[in-house]
Amino acid sequence: MQKPLLLSLLLLTSVALTRAQVQPTYKDKPYLQDFSVKYYADTTQTSLLQIAADRNGIIQMLAKEGLRHTSAGQFLYPGKVVPDRNYRYMKDKHISALTSYENQLVYLTDQVVFSNAWAGTLFSKHNLPKATLFAGGKDFTFLVSDGASLELIKDSKSLWNGKLSDDSAIALAFQANANQFWILGNKSLYKVGVQDKKLSKVLTGADFTAFDITSKESKIVIGTLDGILSFDIPTGKQTGGIDRKLPVTKITVVKEVNGKVWFGSDLGAFALRADGKFDYYFGERWLPGNTVTDIEKGPKNSVLVLTTKGLGQIQFKSMTLEDKAKLFDEQVRLRHIRNGFNSQLTGLNHGDLSSGFTEDSDNDGLWTAMYLGGQIFRYAATKDPYALQNCRESMDAMERLYTVNPVAGFPARSFERSGHINELHDVERWQHAPEKEWDWKSTTSSDEVIGHIFAFGAAAELVDDPKIKKQAVMLIDTVMSHILKNNMYLIDFDGKPTMWGKWHPDYVNSFPINVGDRKLNSSNIVAMLQTAYHFTKKEKYKAKAFELMNKHGYFENMMRSMNIIGRAPEDADDHAKHMSDGWNHSDDEMYFLGYWGLYRYAFNDTLKAQYKKQIIDHWQAERPEREGAWNIFTAITNPKEFDLNESVWYLQEHPMDLIDWVIKNSHRKDIDQLEPNFRKQTTKEVLPPDERPIQRHNGNMFTLDRNGGNGTGEHSAGDIWLLPYWMGRYLNVISAPQK
Template sequence: MKTVTFNLILLVLATSGWAQDLFNPPHRLWKPQKDEVYLQEVSRKVFTSSAVTSVAAFEGECFALVENEIFSLNGEKLQKANDAPGQTKILKEAGGKLWALAADGLFMYDGLKWEKTDDRKIVDICMHQGAVHAATEDEIFRFEKGRFISLEPEDGYRTSNVTMVMEDGTQVHVDPVKLGPVEKIASYSGTLYLLRPGELICFDGQVVNSDFIDWGSIPSKNTRDMLSFGSRLFLATDRGLAVLRGASLYEIKGDDGLPVENTTCLEQGFAQDVWIGTERGAVRMLDDEWHYFGADLWLPGNQVNDIATNGKTVFIATEKGLGIVDYEPYTLRKKADYYERHLEEWGHKRLGFIHTVYKKDGEWVREISDNDGGHTSPYLAAMCFKYAVTGDQKAREEAVESFKAMLWLEKIVPIEGFFARAIWSATGDKDERSRHGSGGLPAKWYATSDGKWFWKGDTSSDEVIAMFYSVSIFHDLVAEGKEKEEARELLKRVANYIIDCGWVLTDMDGETTRWGRWNPEYLLRPYGYVDRGINGLEALTFMETAYALTGDEKFRKGNQQLIDWDYHINTIRQKNVFPPSSIATWDDNHAFRSYYTLLRYADDPALRSVYLRSLERTWEVKRMEQIPWFNYVYGAITGNDCEAGKMVKHLREWVLDCTEYNYRNSHRDDLFVEPGYKSYEGGRKRISPREMSVTRASRSAIALDGGRNGNRVMEPTGFLRDYWKGRYHGFIEAPETNDPALISVEKNRGKQFGAAPFSGPVRPEVY
């Protein structure tokens, strides 16, 4: 076992951006990923009292239809368009003009004025062979010299029905061949195609052809829209998409990846993509992936009525307003900078701690959580990794500040080695002290002797492993002089107290805390048997870490005692996968904090082989979720392939808005596990970060639904931890660009969106 501490050469780290100090696996089978410029989605919403039924983009402006009236988008508001026609049913852009399909005719807008061009009731409009074409329910017209000319042949339409064709090629019709009822028209492969209710028609100017599809059929008679795009003609139905290629018609449904089969409208995107409106949100279809944009998180409402694009901006008309998705150039480095600014502007920081912000009586306040240290831990780790990579003194200052907060949790308690879950000030905090503690028991709050602070007891294993994880990283990567001594002594005191209490945490009242239990009477008996793996893993981590940092024989003997109880063997199956009641996502967080810490210090080959078996089993269970936190820990320790490319993709998919809007995915038609993965925990699908609100570091990618009605704003520290961990271990390379606009965001804008700055007493000096 190691008896030496880690003294890192920060200059090397800062210049190389690649660290081999904390782990040095014999091989690295993963490939470093470039932090290339990508397009980041940015959400905006414009709510309306009535449905937006149609939308169009024209000359850089967005026009929307509300209660048959035309509005234009001005900033974040819809304003009534001047002199626009009323009773409009559809808005369309075609031929460099904006067209309003109204109840009393067709109107054209050239950017200056509206002009009526036809008195007929037009149902659709498109470009075909370089000219605007319009359709009524039973006729098609071409726009020529300012007016619409009918395409109906003088001798009427012909049919593709061979029974009506005579020997000389003429056709005999008892009743005239009808073109309609036409719902939509589109130009595909040089020919006009008409969508009739549940039926696709090919029209060459003479023949109304219903016999041109050799293979396949439309999945439903309930057809909604049609889009011609390159080699394909798409049809939207309530049972998926139909796609015409040549003479073959095939379906795209949930099993193929379509998130919602009940589709309503179609629009061409800006990057060889197709946008699909549905009854439950919008979908972006690319060549090899699907992006789902649901209500609340991205859109004002569920029902998508129409979609329009303008450059890299997408306008989505819903029953509750207009959803806008802008695509802006970003790198992951810029995204990290954005999230750091978010922490400042939303007031997540307080006295070195990181807090969630929530709405209380209409005001944003910081939550005094049940785990102030645990929620600060990812940020402390992130700033440590950032400093090790960049040498940025601001990152070092942030790390020191958060470390002091972690140290304060222990210093505020009269008992050496015991520490608080949370700290509260009656004069500075607007959140109330929570009344509940662990497992629904009453909370235990204690006042300091000067009366300025209250601290919460009943400390759990969660807080302890979070402290060992982050403080040990601080010790190894950032701490200097007195800081290193304080970090080492803090972990020593906590580990010592756990041993002295008989492998439990004893509270101020002399009682064992609800979840601070690592003793065999708990873990090796039915009462706590479900926790024997994870809690045993934690206890081993405490002992190995304390011994490595201090060299104190007490911790070596403590570690041996745990081995004698077979705690190391129990770690192999520490990840519970059954029954469902024993599966806890936060335990996964604790496990990977333990692995990352334990396997830095444990050097006994026999023990390491056991811990690596545990890690291999646990990561295989978590692998289907494709979360960088798990994969980077696994890859850093083992050097094995850890799907580094998918981790960069995951980080790019995080939403910028950290408000916890509601999200719903359980209704989707594409709930299946991706090929190459297996679900061991019952998860039906890995949900992309794009399709859920920002959640805390122990997020579950298989949780289909969630959110807090937009009344809570989450700290994005999980991203910061994973990005900078990725940079530190070399999974992610530094951006190749030096353009400030692509690697950073404007700071110190003087904006305050969330909780006001803390105005209570200052934190006492901790050393």
Template structure:
């Protein structure tokens, strides 16, 4: 029977014959839900070329480019040379429904059907002014009317704005003629032509060349590049930031203001009152509120941008490595979740209920059977558990059940009750061989099963253990019924009993403790394991008490009380490490959040709750600057406090649709500063948007500037699914109110030959029969 949950309620567990409820009174909630309103989602398209593309323009939705001085038309992913076009082209631009082309042989106009030669001179810039096309050489400006160009110089020449030149009758005595050049760019602003000279902005006010138009402010640099007028603003690009003219006041936009790259070149209007900026180090979108950075390899084939063109919901960048095309499509967060679920099916991320990333080997995509298959699958199990709690759909329950059985298999495959494995490898169905790398760089431990059907990977760590408890507890509370509910409790009791009976250690098949599976005081309260006392202590407190909460068995309560007597709770307060930065393990943050999620909802003792909440408050304050929904949503769920839900939800909107692990570089940027209102405790220079990096897994960090694997890995998007459906479950994200199915669902795609081949080996045992 489908359950309904009030927005903001903390995890409700109907366990045994009693309910465990930790919820804030609705009036005490300090967070407000975020609408899942439609937004424009970026989609990448990259078309590499063997030589640089120097120019790009869009005429009647057709993309024209200049490559090796020749004009070509983009058709599909092919570039078709345009016949009859001039050679040695140096600039193209679309104005008043025509493509203006400047080459070494002159100026041409193309209307999509025929070519007209306008002039034999070489022109360097174009603009619209008073609804007429104006073109400029380095020394003169012409307007185009009646099919011909007319020099705008008035009879008698231009006048100067220098007051010493004016006579009493208003005339001027000029020792030398007033010239417009040397012109580098022209633009119409406030119905007045503005001219960019090297390091100088001047204005053509009627006949007067006004060299003193700026009353306040200075250009960021004398190395000026381009002009662009948008509404009340005139922008000047330079190598040290943007100049912004409003009226007669010139201000500067620099890295400290959020501009990702100060060395700016081309500027064009966007499609939504935005502006696009080309740089030698990537492409920038400037909106009224913020800057978006697009770099190679995800968005561009090369970082050096040579030209930009924009049309409705599409921007095309010409780079040294080809074209980068960014499409904008209406989405909701729910539609994006559907996209990622479809992606997982299409690319073959799932196998026997397990979830894997994909790695390209010898040109083929293979599922990576890793050290942490349980932890990665646990994220998907939690996601589908939250989703089923929201939708009540049997298909979502089926997904959760499949992942749950995979988690069971990791324990049942070993010969020892309660001992879990890291991964399972099928002798018949899996390719690539056994990975010889183990945890922390140690050699891997693989064991064969007695029936010779499987290998299982030993040396399980605390990462894997807490992932089992976290995901299975959520599955138990939100999905499980009947037998699967009993199996969930049994799974937890088998693990907890094994650990407790072995003196709070996870003993491997060789009779030795696993490298990281230690929670005993001889390890945690002694110098050798002292660094782990906080996080490992938090884990063992969490899974011991959660097992007691699920079973009511006093054995586990007594074990928990023993941990309390050893002082484990106090050690959790500073479990989050901040120094030295090189020793910070980001996956520990994930383990801590999983532990809080299965400890705080159950523990009722006010003194212990006070301790754990102080631990959570400290941890969240450190992680808050990264705006990662997993941290924000967990904190809000367990405290009822405000947790920057708007920023966390925006983080989800900025996930790229493409899950390939492309290279990304941000360390060169000029906007690397911590935003106002946040503090960096871990040495992070800036919280990076997912748009600027790549999909990351459950232990992700937003302060990593550079990374990627050249597109040779595909990350499973389970982090998004878990965070989105968790947000929906707790009411942090409202259900979409739109009814258009195109904003809620994705179209069917051809799923053949996209990723890893389907698994066809030995079937996993069915534990529900």
């Protein structure tokens, strides 16, 4: 007979949940997804200076050694910067500058401004043999400068000559709506009209480096060695002071492209957004090098960011979330499936995807369970037979974790062919399997088991394939019988509990109430027991769950608010102190995976209502991270609010390139950094996923930097992205693509 749950619940009857709220649904319409195609230069033979593109999509670069162009190159498969021999006689020209004028490539030499477009008729002579700067105006009028002098020319005629007073020109630009040129010096800003030919100084400053005319030719943005400033053209005045709240303050380039102002620096490039914040492009996720020498508009809605080490062509492609899911599905199936597991590609040589290998992990079962969960939701939402086959293969891999080792009901962490064991650092975890060809990894942890139960429960409920349903229920029963038989412990090959596979009250309640493991293990084991009872109807699971909740305080542990989680008190033991040295994001992962079975398979509606409070309380604590998966997991409780917009932001802003490149943000002046704290939150607002290191859901989304191992591995999108997306599709909080 079922025991009463808690004294406080004796007064409650099993009541129906309040009428379901109508949840919002994101309509999956196309958005612009950015990604980079990189072209590396041989820096021993090429010193890159400028870049331009023409109406045909030809990209050309000027180096000290001559003209260069791109060779090959596509997303994740970089091309090269090579000498441009297309016009063979160009090598005889002493080209000192390059630009795009009326969507054609135009060149400056020591004698002329010329082009191969317009049948080669543009050939306008000038009188500045050391000229290095030029800009095009209306009707093939050009302003040319050698830094000291200026000359306005048209059709080889000199229309005007001038000099800056006590300054040197470093950049030129043309304002079409006023038919005038602007000249930037190291410490001043000038203008000269094509009609009146009057040179006038309009601004004095210091340490100017670059500029461009922006905002529909109403404003000039000037870069300096320490920030940027704005000059309002209609009023002829500087607006405000120098802005240093930037990702980087040492500016090398300013360029407006398609209405957005871009900046180059010695630490990457960044673009000003409509909300006043910046999109930051740092490192080889985006650029071959971080010292930016030029930025220009590129072909097909791209931006060309030239660096000292090559070109980063940042492309903006219109796609839906489902389009992105298809690309990520291909990534997983081509490079991240190992024996049916969802694995990481490692051992890469500087991002070369052909050089890597899939590596076993302590958490093969967990990462695969999360990928499997995504494929289950995909099948449930679409009935796609391809997704069903993915489920079959991953389910078989998960089942073999239980059969590859000789311990009844015990899941291995992983398995691998014999011989590979000698290459591994953690040899002590590996055991020889009864099958001669195989070895298996022991010491399985609680995060593995909760992942298994999540995926098996979802499969048993949502997949209409009889074999998979039977397989899933059998595996749930197998591992949970092992845990019950062994007094709430996961018992390894040596007859001892594993380090983390412990749900016995002696262990769980040994932690102070504010140490997370007490709450976590209580929540997880109840979720697991509920799942087991729901699908097997074996009373032993239900009885044990109520025993733990009533007799041993697990319900109280579970319902304790996240607000009290913190460091263990001074009189706690060393283990408790070690386990509470900061917020544990792996615990978050275990909680939310467990919430599927906790809420979905609750014993009764009274408990379900209480569980919802627990989940919402946890979600409130997680909201600053804008974590797509945890928001969408929260949506299973049908709350009024679960941050759907932030979930979509996570999915859209997640980079397409999942390679572990070096990432740096801690130097940025545009983010508000916080003092060290228990939650390990480094900034007031979390950065977009495409600006921070690639992380699984058990990572700290406030991590700013990733150092070392540049381009040595590629993460799988299977657990990182496909799980939250397809869960959102199944829950109907994300729609199918909208036509």
